[in-house]
Amino acid sequence: MASNRKRRNRKKRVDGFVVSKNFAGVLVFLSVAALSYLWLCSRCDEFGRDIKKLEGEQVQLENKFLNEEYKWMGMKSPKNLEETLLQYGIKMTWPRRDQVIWLADAHDQIEMNLSSDRESDPRMAQVGRGSRYD
Numbered sequence: 682m683a684s685n686r687k688r689r690n691r692k693k694r695v696d697g698f699v700v701s702k703n704f705a706g707v708l709v710f711l712s713v714a715a716l717s718y719l720w721l722c723s724r725c726d727e728f729g730r731d732i733k734k735l736e737g738e739q740v741q742l743e744n745k746f747l748n749e750e751y752k753w754m755g756m757k758s759p760k761n762l763e764e765t766l767l768q769y770g771i772k773m774t775w776p777r778r779d780q781v782i783w784l785a786d787a788h789d790q791i792e793m794n795l796s797s798d799r800e801s802d803p804r805m806a807q808v809g810r811g812s813r814y815d
Contacts, residue, residue: 755761766773
């Protein structure tokens with residue numbers, strides 16, 4: 682009687698949940714996509730916090746710059762210069778008009794040369810909006 686019974690192969694028995702390869706692939710892909718999305722969101726939030734912090738520092742530096750500029754303007758005013766000279770015992774007067782030499786800005790000089798060249802050059806043509814093949 683024992684020889685009539687078939688022996689079952691235990692290796693071929695399936696005791697768990699069966700999932701197709703396609704479904705498993707889609708599930709893995711969606712999991713990776715979801716984790717990537719969460720990582721990107723966290724990075725964007727971190728960058729946003731960094732930008733907000735840097736903008737706050739920029740405002741503080743601009744205020745500090747304006748404050749220092751105001752102090753500097755006050756220090757170099759004629760009244761303060763005279764007071765500082767008196768404080769240190771330096772006897773100085775303002776220069777006369779004939780003692781002052783005015784230097785032209787290099788940028789202004791270049792513009793003056795360009796404008797004089799334009800007036801003297803009769804071959805200068807007017808540039809307009811025309812087609813390329815006129």
